[in-house]
Amino acid sequence: MSKKLYIGYDLGDGETITDNALADSEKNFNIIDYPSMTMPSSVDPGKALPTVYGYDNNGNVVFSNVILVTYKNIKDISINFKRKPMDLLGTLGYEKVGAIIQLFDNDGKEWPTDSIVNTPQIREYRKKVIVFTDAIFSDAVFAEKIRSSAQNGGAGEIVVTVGHPTKWSKVDALIYKRILQGSILGKKTYAGYPVSIVLAQESRAAFLYERQINGLKIKKDTCAMLIDVGSSTIDITALTSDSRNSQYNSGNNYLGARAIDWLIFIWYQKTLFEINAEYRVDFEDIIVNNPTSEMSLLLNCRKAKENVFSTGVLSTIIFADFPVIRLEPQVLDELVGSRPVKPVLKRYTDLPDEVAVEMGDKSWKELFREFLEQEKSNLAKNKTVISRIIFTGSASRMPVVKAVTKEVFVGIETAEDMDPARTISKGLVAVGASNDKSIAFQKDISHIIQNRIPELIIQDIPDLVGDMEEKTGIGPVIADLVQEIVFTEMDKWRKGKYKTIDDATDAIKAECTEENLSSRLKNDSRYMEAVGDWYTNKLSKDIALELQELCQKYNVKKEFELKDLNISGVKVDMGSINGGKMVDLGMMDVLGGVIGLIAGIIAYIALPTVIGIILLLVSMLSATLGGILFLILAAIPVGGYAIIAVVAGYALYVLVTNGVDSVKEKFSQKITGYDLPSWVRERVTDSKIKESFNSEELLSKLKEAMTGKENSKKLVDGLITTLNAQVSAKADEIKYTIESM
Structure with a gap:
């Protein structure tokens, strides 16, 4: 079959979402529609799933929606676990990096047994990625929707394109792909169809989707800049018009939107204790006796933040048996725009001391502005000209992100009508189809190189001569x-x-x-x-x-x-x-x-x-000149005849008796070897030589x-x-x- 179902799998540090679409090789893999998918444990199509999971009392994997309301029965919560694989292997020399490339740069699917890639950190990371991926794609309702989409669309196979940060190296991508091959997606089939995994840079995916939806055209000698506001980090990538040539990569590893979640988390406690000071003891008792409760509250804070930024109206935070706390938009604006972010990052993340000193008492908004201003300066030094800004990541929906970006990058067009949460997942679908279209194109090019060019050379030889x-x-x-x-x-x-x-x-x-x-x-x-x-x-x-x-x-x-x-x-x-x-x-x-x-x-x-x-x-x-000289000499009866007779080897009377033409052949054969007098040579003009050489x-x-x-x-x-x-x-x-x- 010529049709394939392409799935874009955007496994982010804060949120995860998938998209899918059908494409037909006979129609040049053009994608017409991206139907909204409903993630497991959700009822809202097209809504991202927080990248978090835990286990219930029966050992079943549960997602955020369950963790939010039944944290007392949940254990071993894993959250924000996506990492750069090479960071989990420690500091390695060139030889060991080369050895790792050899282990993973092949068609194998099994995880190597070499100790160099089996550190405790990488084993834990592998486990979390595989468990989370399997929980999503093994969900009965989710898998049935995929199977139904493939069947109804007449697809012959499924291609899953998984995104990774642009700053990842080739080795990171190779390791990540092998980890994913240990999941349900690495089997021979999924949902009853042959399945394959493709990895792609998230920046390229976002670029492709923006180009498809808005007909993005990058001006000559300029770049599109992608601002990806993630849960843990902010990444910036500048891409040229072919989406392959990354001109600039930068970012901040500590200024992700999770910092705002922790600010709300602290604000919630303060607000709760102001309502009733006695709540402090009960709250601390819950946190100490149930480690998952803290993560459950943090998820509630994140959910409230997203609701406020999405709707512009207040949201609520519900936790345990405490009163419902209302998060007003103006409160959130104050937390983001005025509250120092360093204390929460020092308390809840691995914020280095030197970074903390640089942050001072600045708010998230102030630090985000400083970050963008520094990036603008770096881009200018790098002589990278930006003509378009694209936002990705759910946190990019925060009004403060776009507002500050426009204030710093004055006059530069921004993508306003895109859904940042699905930009990458939809783009990954496009990457999968685009890669297959590229493969088909390369086959056609091979035919031109191997067959048509030789034919064209031969066809054009007469014009060459x-x-x-x-x-x-x-x-x-x-x-x-x-x-x-x-x-x-x-x-x-x-x-x-x-x-x-x-x-x-x-x-x-x-x-x-x-x-x-x-x-x-x-x-x-x-x-x-x-x-x-x-x-x-x-x-x-x-x-x-x-x-x-x-x-x-x-x-x-x-x-x-x-x-x-x-x-x-x-x-x-x-x-x-x-x-x-x-x-x-x-x-x-x-x-x-x-x-x-x-x-x-x-x-x-x-x-x-x-x-x-x-x-x-x-x-x-030589032969032609012999004939020409004969005619020249035959026209001179006295001297000419004498030379003809000598060259031909006959007595002069024979020429007179038999006629001069009787010795023409003999003369022509011998004349080129004779030293002729100058008066004969002078009679052989340029025109006669030209007549002799055709x-x-x-x-x-x-x-x-x-x-x-x-x-x-x-x-x-x-x-x-x-x-x-x-x-x-x-x-x-x-x-x-x-x-x-």
Whole structure:
């Protein structure tokens, strides 16, 4: 089947959400709709699930909704457990990092037994990721919705794209993927369908979704900036238009929205104790005797915060048997805008002392503003120009986030109509489909490289050789060059520098060596222009037409005009070719350099054929000149007849008796070896030499030889490396655009 169901799995430190969509390879994997999914233990479609779980008295995994109301029966709560995998393995040298890459950079699914990747921290992390993932995707209602979506949509398989922070290294991503392969998603099938896991940067996912929904176009030489306000951290990424090229990565590891949850947590206690001081003893008793109760209250504080920021009206915090506490919007604004954040971070997180000193008594809002101002300064120093801001993460819905961002980055357009909580999960769906579209495109490119380019080279060889009358192609240039050599050496014969025509033709042959002709062509601007014109305006244009068809097929034709697809001048990395006959030209990115390389290849292949043709034509030159000299001498009865008689080896009376034509053949065979007097040589004019050496014949034979099977193959073999490198480079531009759609 050509259809696939793509699932975007955004497992965040604070919240987790999934999205899914169908895409059809026969329709270029275009996604039309993202139906809202309902997460396990929730009744609200499209609402994120807090990344927290615990166990009830029966050992079953439960999620936040249960923990909120029945914390007394819950144990072993895990919250905010997502980590950068390499941070859990300690400080490692290059050799150990290399060893880890070898362990995970393969198709294996089993977790390695090597001690280097089995620290207590990584084992605990693996357990939590797998348990949480399994609890979501094993949920009967959730799994049935996936199965139903796949079945109703006619999907043949399921692809799960999982996001990871942009700042993660390749090793982090490899380890994380292997952890996920230990979950239900790593089995051969899920919900009755073949399943595979793909990892993608969260920034790219958000970028793709913004581009799909709002038709995001990044101005030339600028970037889109993603601000991801997470539970624990804030991350900033600047991306170029292809979504692959990350120009800037930064962030703050302590200023996530969880700090605000703790502020509300402290405020709740203070407010509760002000209502009745005796509540303090009961509260502390609950916290001490039931460790899960603190996490339950923190989840209630988070839920109230989200309700206030989402609706703009008050929310309530319900905990144990205490009175309901009302969280008013103005109270939340005061906590975020005025209350020092350092005390709660020092108390509830691993805030380093030096960071705490830098924070001073500033509020979350003040610290967020300082953070953005510093990032703005860093971006300017990095010469990174921002033309669009995209917000991701549920906490980005806080009005203070967008308000402060607009105050710092004045005049820069922001994405206002996106759902930050689902931006990444929807984008991950798009990444999965985009990757498959890219794979299909690369197969088509492989066909062009392996089949169409050789065909186009052979098809365009007649244009390369060209036409004598219109003076196009390399043929007339070569013919003129050889004719120049012929005229030069024959003129020397006329002036007596060579005794015989045979001496002159030997000199012509000596001048027409491969080395000499190659040197002459290299320094002949007409030859370089002819090759450049053929390469740029014929072969490259024909290749561009092939690429244009692919652009149309993959819906990126608007992004690439025909002139944009011309491969001439594309940077190529070329080593020595043709058995070392050509020098290593290294990295070349100038059109003239590429043309020079191609001109050298063509000369290397064409000249042996040219020399063979020259040898044939020089032989014909001798015979033709013999006939011309006979006619010249036969028109001079006194001196002419005498020379004819001597050369032919007959007595003069025989010519008179039998007629001069009777010795023509004999004369023509011997004349080229005789030292003729100057008055005879002077009668062999340039026009008669030109008549003897047929340039049209040379061009005709060259075209016939170059279009022949042997030379056509040599030319294909000679040019294919350069052209393939350039087509591949241009294809990468198209591929990245496809992956960004």
